[in-house]
Amino acid sequence: MQKRNAFYAQSGGVTAVINATACAVIQTARKHxxxxxxxxxxxxxxxGALTEDLIDTSRESSAAIAALMHTQLASIDKNRAQYERLxxxxxxxDIGYFFYNGGNDSADTCLKVSQISARLGYPIVAVHVPKTVxxxxxxxxxxxxxxxxxKYVAVSMRxxxxxxxxxxxxxxxxxxxxxxxxxxxxxxxxxxxxxDETTPIPxxxxxxxxxxxxxxxxxxxxxxxxxxxxxxIGVSEGLKNADGALMAEAGSKDAFGHAQLGGVGPxxxxxxxxxxxxxxxxxxxxxxxxxxxxxxxxxxxxxAYAVGKAAVELALAGNNAVMPxxxxxxxxxxxxxxxxxxxxxxxxxxxxxxxxxxxxxGFGITAKARAYLAPLIRGxxxxxxxxxxxxxxRLKNAAVPRxxxxxxxx
Amino acid sequence: MQKRNAFYAQSGGVTAVINATACAVIQTARKHxxxxxxxxxxxxxxxGALTEDLIDTSRESSAAIAALMHTQLASIDKNRAQYERLxxxxxxxDIGYFFYNGGNDSADTCLKVSQISARLGYPIVAVHVPKTVxxxxxxxxxxxxxxxxxKYVAVSMRxxxxxxxxxxxxxxxxxxxxxxxxxxxxxxxxxxxxxDETTPIPxxxxxxxxxxxxxxxxxxxxxxxxxxxxxxIGVSEGLKNADGALMAEAGSKDAFGHAQLGGVGPxxxxxxxxxxxxxxxxxxxxxxxxxxxxxxxxxxxxxAYAVGKAAVELALAGNNAVMPxxxxxxxxxxxxxxxxxxxxxxxxxxxxxxxxxxxxxGFGITAKARAYLAPLIRGxxxxxxxxxxxxxxRLKNAAVPRxxxxxxxx
Numbered sequence: 165m166q167k168r169n170a171f172y173a174q175s176g177g178v179t180a181v182i183n184a185t186a187c188a189v190i191q192t193a194r195k196h197x198x199x200x201x202x203x204x205x206x207x208x209x210x211x212g213a214l215t216e217d218l219i220d221t222s223r224e225s226s227a228a229i230a231a232l233m234h235t236q237l238a239s240i241d242k243n244r245a246q247y248e249r250l251x252x253x254x255x256x257x258d259i260g261y262f263f264y265n266g267g268n269d270s271a272d273t274c275l276k277v278s279q280i281s282a283r284l285g286y287p288i289v290a291v292h293v294p295k296t297v298x299x300x301x302x303x304x305x306x307x308x309x310x311x312x313x314x315k316y317v318a319v320s321m322r323x324x325x326x327x328x329x330x331x332x333x334x335x336x337x338x339x340x341x342x343x344x345x346x347x348x349x350x351x352x353x354x355x356x357x358x359x360d361e362t363t364p365i366p367x368x369x370x371x372x373x374x375x376x377x378x379x380x381x382x383x384x385x386x387x388x389x390x391x392x393x394x395x396x397i398g399v400s401e402g403l404k405n406a407d408g409a410l411m412a413e414a415g416s417k418d419a420f421g422h423a424q425l426g427g428v429g430p431x432x433x434x435x436x437x438x439x440x441x442x443x444x445x446x447x448x449x450x451x452x453x454x455x456x457x458x459x460x461x462x463x464x465x466x467x468a469y470a471v472g473k474a475a476v477e478l479a480l481a482g483n484n485a486v487m488p489x490x491x492x493x494x495x496x497x498x499x500x501x502x503x504x505x506x507x508x509x510x511x512x513x514x515x516x517x518x519x520x521x522x523x524x525x526g527f528g529i530t531a532k533a534r535a536y537l538a539p540l541i542r543g544x545x546x547x548x549x550x551x552x553x554x555x556x557x558r559l560k561n562a563a564v565p566r567x568x569x570x571x572x573x574x
Numbered sequence: 575m576q577k578r579n580a581f582y583a584q585s586g587g588v589t590a591v592i593n594a595t596a597c598a599v600i601q602t603a604r605k606h607x608x609x610x611x612x613x614x615x616x617x618x619x620x621x622g623a624l625t626e627d628l629i630d631t632s633r634e635s636s637a638a639i640a641a642l643m644h645t646q647l648a649s650i651d652k653n654r655a656q657y658e659r660l661x662x663x664x665x666x667x668d669i670g671y672f673f674y675n676g677g678n679d680s681a682d683t684c685l686k687v688s689q690i691s692a693r694l695g696y697p698i699v700a701v702h703v704p705k706t707v708x709x710x711x712x713x714x715x716x717x718x719x720x721x722x723x724x725k726y727v728a729v730s731m732r733x734x735x736x737x738x739x740x741x742x743x744x745x746x747x748x749x750x751x752x753x754x755x756x757x758x759x760x761x762x763x764x765x766x767x768x769x770d771e772t773t774p775i776p777x778x779x780x781x782x783x784x785x786x787x788x789x790x791x792x793x794x795x796x797x798x799x800x801x802x803x804x805x806x807i808g809v810s811e812g813l814k815n816a817d818g819a820l821m822a823e824a825g826s827k828d829a830f831g832h833a834q835l836g837g838v839g840p841x842x843x844x845x846x847x848x849x850x851x852x853x854x855x856x857x858x859x860x861x862x863x864x865x866x867x868x869x870x871x872x873x874x875x876x877x878a879y880a881v882g883k884a885a886v887e888l889a890l891a892g893n894n895a896v897m898p899x900x901x902x903x904x905x906x907x908x909x910x911x912x913x914x915x916x917x918x919x920x921x922x923x924x925x926x927x928x929x930x931x932x933x934x935x936g937f938g939i940t941a942k943a944r945a946y947l948a949p950l951i952r953g954x955x956x957x958x959x960x961x962x963x964x965x966x967x968r969l970k971n972a973a974v975p976r977x978x979x980x981x982x983x984x
Contacts, residue, residue, distance in 0.1 A: 178737040178741075211743065211744065318962075318963060319868055319963060320862045320866075322966070323862065323867060323868065323964075324860075324861040326588065326865060326966060327861045327864065330584075331588075333618040334621065339861060341862075357963065360963075363966070430837075445860050446858070447859055447861060448856070449859065450734075450855050450856060451733075451734040451737045452730045452859060455733035455736060455737040458729055459869070461962060463962075538962075541963070544959055546954070549954055552873075552951035552952040552954075553767065553770075553773075553951070554729060554732070554733075556733075556736060558772075
């Protein structure tokens, strides 16, 4: 069988475990040197392919590749690939395998590369490798990257709740944590793991799937403060009002008539202050939550590695336009395996939090959600620390000499 | 020598390691049962003493007290103690030792308790135990609680910088992290540890000690983005304008004419967008930074325990109105010991970041600052995890029966 090179790119934002997938792709490819020559990566993701700015991962040591397991890094997307150019570059560098690591958009790109390359007579084996903290890809039980964010927001809310509880009598009574997740409430649901039977916390969650109902929200917060002395609120950046508009983008004035500079977190905090009179604090963890490799879920790291390894093996076994998916076979004990999903079932489909994961009142998570989320955050995988700081690898990123005469404007 | 009870209270906000101090106070007192009877704590800190709502720590198991080592919790202050009432409660419960764990304000309270109790003929041995994430107490080389925040903000900025760097070519170019510290720039300086020779990061720091100069700030950010493709900014919540006003509180309009909802972090981010046109993200970690026991500095935990132990030993050795201080004897290798500071040298004095810890341009930290900060964040002391979540102890908080007839309004 013909030996060809592979191209690996990451799409969109960072996750804490994305480079466990990169590590798996490269290590697995190196085990099949009879079939896969070099693994190239694109500088700045797929843009590096368009501009023929390729990185030769074969110049990296085994130790450096292994160190990717505990390094978070990513690249770019959202720039509609110019497929013909991509294929021109692939052809010039004898690239026959395309591994694209991302979410919904990149699954679509990956599918199109497969289809167009076949039409143009230069068939590329295109395999999508799942990764998105939003956890909104269909078919797969979860998306690598999500579980570590879930762990981060659950731990952070638990820690902050201890802080607030200790001072609620005379100081802060409301704490608001704004979390990511776009239109899907998976990360918001994970905030619910902050509390359990042994660590009760008065918690109110605002999901993007549930239209914001100001009166009911305020009544619930008021009741919690009266009963427990304080209240912690987890709010999704994707929270929407009754018109379907994002609360955080409701013009220069927010939904409550305040002019807006911050996000929905400070907006919700201000609302509780204005209406209920309590002192508040709010946090917006933003990139901190998705880049927090220091608190990665071990389960997540294992998933991220497994999908990278499976992607290469699927490609070698003749699969095209597919994505390795994580298939859960049991909650207790948690068991999972790798399955295969055709890309036309993945591309551009968003998987929302099911309604039965949200309590009837719309402000909490159900036992079903807990059963889903609990195994995902299990296990720690601390990176190596030196002088108190985590050591994340920086690769050499050795450039591959160009072969094409033409430049390409992005 | 007469055996008397002790009262221990925590003042102000949480730190990641505050209960290592509580653990030390209780464990050390238990070793001296001939001299110290029970250690009482106040429900909600010193307020619990005023309202005679005391907690009997002798009802907690040794295991529970030991588990405080990895639990963050705190109590209250800022409510001017009603000293006579305090002494009335102390007398009713045969409390002869007062250990007050806090920052500047509580050092002052502690000093007054010592002075007034002597005047009223019921002398209390009052020892202040240092604790403040702001790190602004004089005499002591550092304040327990600070080093863990320092580690958290340095790690968080390093992780976020990897995120931004990977996407800067086509997406976010500016990342702003707002940090705590009030008027002192110690935490802001610690953000500077995110980068070092092996991990260069284009970083701009905005200290509360340096008046914000918009034009010079924008020019520097612009230069960094042009050279490195992105720029990370650490900004103190206490950043001030030329009038000495807090940027974050400059009325409902911020200093740039935007109406303000968020803090200074989003304000700075918006400014760079308006003037330089770059896409930005911002994070405000708020309580997450000071409650992050999961990422505590081991050095900090050791300091926190040492000052608690020393406080009890100082009291037993006849010292009054003092504070155990951390005295650094060497940077390399890092060595420290416990010294004693009289409270009148501590109360209400704020120690700012020295000017020679800040680079000449006002936007970075010097080698001197690094030499100071580096040893403090060293070492990890991860809490025990169960099912993916850190396990923080909740004590029984057994109430002590009241002895006084009168109530007391706070």
